[in-house]
Structures are given as C-alpha cells and as structure tokens.
Amino acid sequence: MIDRDEVLHVARLARLRLGEDEIEPLARELSAVLDHVARIGELDLEGVEPTSHVIEMTGSLRADEPRESLPREVALAQAPAVSGEGFSVPSPQA
Amino acid sequence: MSTGQTDDVLALSAAEAARAIAAGELSSDELFDVYRARAAADDLNCFTWVAPGLAESAEDGAGAHAGTNATSDAPLEGVPLAVKDLFCTEGVPSQSGSRILEGYEPPYTATVVRRLQQAGASLLGKTNQDEFAMGSSNENSAFGPVLNPWDRTRVPGGSSGGSAAAVAAGLAPWALGTDTGGSIRQPAALCGIVGMKPTYGAVSRYGMIAFASSLDQAGPLTRDVTDAALLLRHMVGRDPCDATSLELPQTIELPRAERLDGVRLGVPAELTGGESSGFPGDAEGGIEAGVLAAFRVALDRARGLGAKVVEDIHLPHAPHALSAYYVLAPAEASSNLARFDGVRYGLRAEGAEDLLDMYERTRHDGFGPEVKRRIMLGTYALSAGYYEAYYGRAQRVRTKIAEDFAGAFAQVDFIVTPTAPTVAFKLGEKTGDPLAMYLNDYCTVPMSLAGIPAISIPCGLSDGLPVGLQIAGPAFSDGTLLDTAYALEQALGFDGSPARV
Numbered sequence: 131m132i133d134r135d136e137v138l139h140v141a142r143l144a145r146l147r148l149g150e151d152e153i154e155p156l157a158r159e160l161s162a163v164l165d166h167v168a169r170i171g172e173l174d175l176e177g178v179e180p181t182s183h184v185i186e187m188t189g190s191l192r193a194d195e196p197r198e199s200l201p202r203e204v205a206l207a208q209a210p211a212v213s214g215e216g217f218s219v220p221s222p223q224a
Numbered sequence: 225m226s227t228g229q230t231d232d233v234l235a236l237s238a239a240e241a242a243r244a245i246a247a248g249e250l251s252s253d254e255l256f257d258v259y260r261a262r263a264a265a266d267d268l269n270c271f272t273w274v275a276p277g278l279a280e281s282a283e284d285g286a287g288a289h290a291g292t293n294a295t296s297d298a299p300l301e302g303v304p305l306a307v308k309d310l311f312c313t314e315g316v317p318s319q320s321g322s323r324i325l326e327g328y329e330p331p332y333t334a335t336v337v338r339r340l341q342q343a344g345a346s347l348l349g350k351t352n353q354d355e356f357a358m359g360s361s362n363e364n365s366a367f368g369p370v371l372n373p374w375d376r377t378r379v380p381g382g383s384s385g386g387s388a389a390a391v392a393a394g395l396a397p398w399a400l401g402t403d404t405g406g407s408i409r410q411p412a413a414l415c416g417i418v419g420m421k422p423t424y425g426a427v428s429r430y431g432m433i434a435f436a437s438s439l440d441q442a443g444p445l446t447r448d449v450t451d452a453a454l455l456l457r458h459m460v461g462r463d464p465c466d467a468t469s470l471e472l473p474q475t476i477e478l479p480r481a482e483r484l485d486g487v488r489l490g491v492p493a494e495l496t497g498g499e500s501s502g503f504p505g506d507a508e509g510g511i512e513a514g515v516l517a518a519f520r521v522a523l524d525r526a527r528g529l530g531a532k533v534v535e536d537i538h539l540p541h542a543p544h545a546l547s548a549y550y551v552l553a554p555a556e557a558s559s560n561l562a563r564f565d566g567v568r569y570g571l572r573a574e575g576a577e578d579l580l581d582m583y584e585r586t587r588h589d590g591f592g593p594e595v596k597r598r599i600m601l602g603t604y605a606l607s608a609g610y611y612e613a614y615y616g617r618a619q620r621v622r623t624k625i626a627e628d629f630a631g632a633f634a635q636v637d638f639i640v641t642p643t644a645p646t647v648a649f650k651l652g653e654k655t656g657d658p659l660a661m662y663l664n665d666y667c668t669v670p671m672s673l674a675g676i677p678a679i680s681i682p683c684g685l686s687d688g689l690p691v692g693l694q695i696a697g698p699a700f701s702d703g704t705l706l707d708t709a710y711a712l713e714q715a716l717g718f719d720g721s722p723a724r725v
Contacts (some may be wrong), residue, residue, distance in 0.1 A: 137600070144558060144603040145565070145580070146596060147588035159658050160600055167547040167658055173624070180619030183438055184675030185425050185470065185699055186627055192464040204331045210572035212481050217567050222579040 131161040233258045238303050238397040238451045239478070242344075245302045252302020253278055255397075256346060259304045260394045263349050268371040268380075270390040272309050273317050276348040298344030300458060305345040306396035308354050308387050311337050312431040313443075316347070320433040321355040321365040321383075323589025325570040334431025335463045336400065336442050343458040348396055351386030355592045356561065357407055357435040359383050360664035363655055364594040371651075372415060374689055378648040381411030381664070387445045388415040392722060398446040398455055402432060404439045405549050406644075406668030409680040412445055413643035413692020416682045416720045418452050418709070419445045423699045424675035425470040427456075428463030436556035437468075439549075439672050447721075449681060449710040453478050456702070474703050479710030485530035487708060488694075490636030491523070491538035497665045509665075511645045514686025519642045522693045524681040525715040526640075536637050541624040545670040548625070550662060551605050551618035552673075557595075558602030564590065597658060622673045627638040629674045633698045640724055641667045643680040643692030667694060677702045679709045682718040690720055 137157045141148050148156065202215060211218035233255060235286035236244060244250035256278060263274045307313065310320035319325040333341075341347070354364040362370040362385025370385040372378040373393035380389040384401030388411035391399050401408040403421035409577070412419025420443045427442040434440060444455035457476040463469045496519065497511040523533050566572035566586030573589050576582035605614035632639060644664055654661045671678040676699050683693035693712070697705040 132604075133309035136604075140600050140604045140607065143607060144599050145562070145583045145587055146591070146599060148596075149588070152593075152596070156597065156600060159597060160604065162659055163550060163597075163601060163662075164604070165549050167614065167618075168230050168545045170544050170551075170621050171613065173541075173544060173617075175617060175620040178620040180616060181622040181626060182544070182619060183468070183470075184424070184622070184673070187425070187468070187470060190467045190470075192467075200331060205568075207331070208328055208569040210566060210570070219567055220576050220579050220582050221331065 131164055132157050230258055234394050236397075237447050239454050242303050242571050243298055243455070246297070249442070252346075255302055256304050256348070259348055259396060263306070263390070266390070266395050268376070268389050268393055269368055269375055270351055270370055270386040270393070270395055271306070271349045272319065272321075272352050272367050272386070275347055276710070280666060297674055298342070300340065300454075301344035303345055303397055304348035305340055305392050306348050306351050306387055306399035306587070306607060307337055308384050308399070308401050309350045310357060310402060310433040310468055311400060312433065313337055313347060313350065317350065318433065319366065320357070321353040321367060322565045322568050322590065322595070323366040323571060323592070324586070325433075328570050330431070332431060335428035335465060336459050337431065338504055339461070340400075340455070340458055351384070351387055351390055351399060353576055355595050356433070356557070357383040357402055357404055357440075358557070358594050358598050360406065360410055360661055361649070361654065362386065363651065366592060369651055372648045374416065374648065377650055378519050378689070379651055381414035381644070381648065383407040383411075384419070384445060385411050388412050388417060388419065389688070391417050391445050391447060393621035394721070398444060398451050400442060401445045402440055402442050403672065404435050404553060405672045406665040407456055408443045408445060409692065409694060410644045410664055412680045413682070413690065414648040416448055416690030416718070416722070417445060418449055418679065418681050418713075419443065419557070420452050420456065420706075421672070421677060422456060422460065422702050423472070423677045425468050426460045426472050426677075426702060428461070428464055428466040428469045430465035434560040436553040437560065439553060449479055449679075449706060449713045452679065453706045453710075456706075472702060473700055476703050476706065479707045481707040481711040482714065483530050484526060484708060487531045488636040489523070489526055489531050490534045492537050492539045492542060492632065492638045492639055492641065494539050494542040495641040495670070506634060511642055512647065512686065515642045515644070515646060515691050518684035518686055518691035519693060522712065522716060523640070526712060529711055529715050537635055538634050539625070539628040539632060539670060541628050542620060542670045544621050545618060545625055546617040546662060546666055548602070548621035549665070549669045549673060551614045554598040554602030554634040555605045555615050556602070558599045558606065561595070561599055576601065594658075625670055626674045629670075629676060629698070635695070638705065639696045641694045643694040647686050647689035647691060653663070671696045675699060679705055681709050681713050681716070682720055684718065685720060
C-alpha cells in the first residue's frame with residue numbers, strides 16, 4: 131500500500147532523515163497499520179460532525195494581559211548553540 | 225534504622241504515611257530516606273533520575289525539598305512522589321524517555337507537579353516511560369526497558385511503566401503518570417496497582433511534554449483507591465496556563481462507600497469478548513480466558529455489594545476506536561513533535577550542511593523507531609489527498625464513540641471492562657509487530673476518545689500475574705467513580721504485592 135517513494139516523501143514532509151535500513155520496514159509497518167485503520171472507511175458517517183475536543187467549554191481564554199516572560203539567558207541556557215543574544219543555527223542555504 | 229522499622233514504613237499506604245507524619249509518629253526525613261534508598265537501588269530500571277539524599281540537597285539547595293513553599297501542616301507534607309519523566313521539573317532532567325531531549329533541564333515546573341509540591345509532596349525521582357509516551361510496554365525508552373516486579377522477564381506495560389513498576393515494587397509510595405490511550409490504566413493493570421485517568425481537562429497539561437493534546441491527561445498511580453483519591457484531590461483545578469483545563473464540579477473526597485446498592489454497572493459486549501466483540505482477527509485471541517475469569521469474579525463481587533450488573537449494553541463503535549485513535553493520536557503527535565528540531569534544547573546532530581539538513585539529521589538521530597513510525601503515520605494522515613479519508617473520518621468516528629457512551633450512560637451509571645486483554649507479556653514478545661502492540665489499548669482507547677474518567681483496580685491473578693478491572697463513568701463523575709472503585713476494592717480484597725526485594 132505504501133511504497134518506498136511514498137515513505138521518502140512523507141519523511142521529507144516530517145523533516146525526518148531515514149537510514150537506508152529504516153525505509154523498507156517502515157513501508158511494511160505503515161501499510162499494515164493503515165490497512166487496519168482504513169476499516170473506518172466502512173462506516174456510514176454521512177452528516178456526522180467531527181469532534182476535535184470532547185468536553186464542551188466556552189470562554190476559557192484568560193485575559194490578554196502582558197506578563198513577565200522567560201529571561202533571555204534562561205531561554206538560551208538549554209540551546210545546543212548560541213550566538214550573541216539568539217539561537218545559533220546553520221545557514222538555511224548550503 | 226532496622227529492617228523491621230523499614231518494613232513498617234513500607235507497609236504504610238501514602239495516605240497512612242501522610243497521617244502518621246501529621247500525627248508526629250513518623251518523620252518526613254525518615255520516610256524520604258527509606259524511599260530514596262530504595263529508589264537509588266532500583267534494579268527494575270524504573271527511575272531515570274533520583275533525588276539527592278537529604279544531606280546533599282541541604283548543601284546545594286537542589287532537588288527534593290527545594291522550592292516547595294509548603295506549609296508545615298500541608299496535607300501531603302513529606303510524602304515522596306515519583307513523577308513520570310515527561311513532566312517538566314525545574315532544574316531536574318526531563319526527557320520524556322527520548323534521546324532528542326538529552327540533558328534537558330526545564331526552566332519551569334509543570335503545574336500539576338507544582339501543585340503537589342505546594343501540598344507538601346517531595347520529588348523522589350523521575351520515572352522511565354516509553355519515548356514521548358508512545359508505547360504499551362515501556363520498551364520504547366531511550367533509557368531501556370522497565371522490568372515488571374511480578375516477573376522480571378515481562379513488561380510492566382506502558383507508557384507509564386516506570387511509575388507503575390516503582391509503586392508495585394515499593395520503590396515509591398505513589399506516582400504521577402499520563403494517559404493518552406491507556407498509558408496509566410494498562411501499566412497499573414499489568415503491575416497490580418491502581419491507576420486513574422481523570423476527566424479530560426480536570427488536570428492541567430501545562431508543563432507536560434505533549435504527545436496528543438486532545439487526549440493527554442495526567443493521573444495518579446497508587447497502591448490503593450484511597451491514595452488515588454488523595455493524590456488526585458491535589459492535582460485537579462483550572463490553570464490559566466492551559467485553556468483546556470477546567471474546574472471539577474465537586475472536590476475529590478476520600479472514598480468511603482461500602483455498598484453499591486442500586487448502582488448499575490454496564491458490561492459492553494464489544495469490550496468484553498462478547499459475541500459482538502470487534503477484536504480484529506481471532507488470531508490475536510481477543511481477551512485472554514484468565515483475564516475474563518477474573519473479570520467475571522469481580523462482577524460477582526459487585527452483585528454481592530448490591531450493584532445491578534447490566535450485561536446487554538452496547539458501544540457499537542468501540543471496535544473502531546483503536547483505528548480512530550491510531551489516526552488522531554499520531555496526527556497530533558506529528559504536529560507536537562515538530563518542535564524538536566535541534567535549535568532550542570536537547571540534541572543537535574553535528575556536521576549538517578545547512579538548516580534543513582540539521583533538522584533532518586537531528587530528528588533521525590534523536591527519535592526512536594516507534595516515535596518515527598507515529599510521526600510518519602500522522603504526517604501521512606494529515607497530508608494532502610489523505611486528510612479527509614483518515615483524519616476527517618477519524619474525528620467523525622470520535623463523535624460516534626462519544627454518542628455511544630452518552631447512550632450507555634442513559635442506561636447505566638458506570639461501564640466495566642477488563643483493563644487490558646492480557647496479563648503482562650514477555651519482553652520482546654510484541655516489539656516486532658506494531659499492530660499486536662497497539663491491541664493492548666483495545667479496552668482503554670474508547671474512554672480516551674470520549675474524554676471520560678476511567679480507573680483500573682486490581683481484581684485478581686491469572687497465571688500468577690495481576691489482572692485489572694476498568695471502571696469508567698460519565699465526564700465529571702470522578703468522585704463517584706472513585707467511590708465505586710473503593711467499594712469494589714474492599715470487596716475484592718486483592719492482596720497482591722510482588723515479593724519485596
């Protein structure tokens with residue numbers, strides 16, 4: 131159901147590098163799981179509303195007031211690489 | 225302290241220990257030291273981090289007793305608490321069982337942990353789990369598998385396997401876990417303890433490293449139902465930092481029901497191996513005979529307490545719950561886990577050519593096989609051309625499942641099922657077959673999709689291994705659910721703790 135090219139396409143969407151040894155097993159496992167979950171296709175769901183949140187809530191947002199945020203040095207403290215006052219990353223273009 | 229005294233302390237439930245401390249019969253330092261020593265000597269791989277001893281923490285001000293702000297008459301004063309790795313704890317490693325968060329020490333503490341600390345609980349340690357809570361056996365952890373204290377060749381269940389095994393083995397008086405599709409209830413069942421998933425929203429998710437946000441919920445793993453109620457009592461409440469959190473209509477009281485006169489317990493055919501059971505392929509065997517036998521004994525006990533067991537209720541869409549779950553949860557996970565990109569925290573792969581290459585390599589190196597599988601599954605289900613067939617349909621199935629429960633609760637007060645289809649299985653037995661692993665959640669996933677509270681209590685043994693009874697109630701019935709579980713617990717008289725080591 132899912133072939134090698136599809137696995138590589140989805141992996142690219144997910145920003146995930148796959149080792150050569152990971153591709154075939156993933157194709158097989160994803161196919162098996164998708165085969166199983168595709169059974170929901172047999173149900174008649176015409177006119178059924180989708181549910182994204184099960185408990186009904188209204189007005190649950192807090193007041194939009196400025197608050198103190200994490201100090202910069204604390205936010206940067208866990209970063210693998212820091213440059214000056216920000217996170218350091220490789221250039222977007224090779 | 226002599227061995228005899230240590231045994232006396234270990235014999236106390238968390239509620240009893242809290243009472244003994246409040247009455248001045250036990251010192252909190254003594255209690256902490258007993259558990260700290262046991263947690264530090266853990267050979268089941270339950271803990272990923274253990275608090276420093278009292279002397280060390282006094283020196284550097286770190287760890288267990290720092291920053292609790294508890295008053296001396298705080299209700300949980302001095303009772304040590306084990307916390308699943310995925311709860312952020314300030315200055316204490318929090319990796320959610322993943323290599324990609326190697327070395328991460330959060331700058332803040334999860335609301336639920338902070339609340340429990342304010343109630344007097346002290347952080348004993350962080351517990352092992354399946355990576356990002358994805359798994360039913362605790363074999364997907366970057367820290368290696370947890371062993372089941374009942375039989376070390378078997379899994380403790382997952383994903384809160386470290387929390388469950390630690391409580392079962394007496395390495396912690398009680399523990400925090402999280403449940404997305406069964407991750408508290410199933411390991412509680414496989415380890416012979418109590419585990420509860422509260423109503424969705426009852427406990428703040430702020431500071432919980434997210435898996436599937438519309439399903440994730442924190443809950444207690446404890447030795448008995450009274451402890452579960454006591455811990456939950458101090459966990460719940462609205463939190464301005466979590467817009468989905470809410471206030472339960474009643475405070476959680478300690479349970480005291482002795483009888484269940486007139487209480488209607490529904491047995492859904494679809495989740496109890498009945499004729500409408502939708503277990504895919506009989507090859508997997510559905511629910512084990514020994515599990516069903518223990519379940520039937522529990523129903524008899526309930527009848528003995530005056531409950532009315534209603535055998536013919538139906539949850540017609542429950543057989544499709546697992547399919548809907550394995551679309552929705554991975555879809556939400558693929559989005560939540562996009563934040564792990566090697567920029568702000570945790571692991572970063574070396575030698576990348578450019579930014580995209582760095583993202584891709586970091587995620588290749590940092591995520592384990594099951595997490596990759598779910599990210600792929602979720603990304604596929606959300607991708608152009610497949611969204612409506614998978615994600616859209618799964619959300620509609622979720623509506624039908626919630627409607628099924630609403631219909632059932634018009635007929636009965638609670639629904640009872642076995643928690644898991646099998647007792648604890650062998651390490652490695654299901655790692656090669658994702659679908660077989662996912663079937664562990666067959667009886668727990670429907671309640672997760674409906675957002676309703678459900679508890680697992682031990683109801684007997686099969687082949688010498690514990691069996692869990694799941695009781696589920698309507699949204700916001702958490703208090704009466706605990707009462708019902710308590711009455712059944714007393715009647716069942718399960719006295720199973722694995723041999724102490």
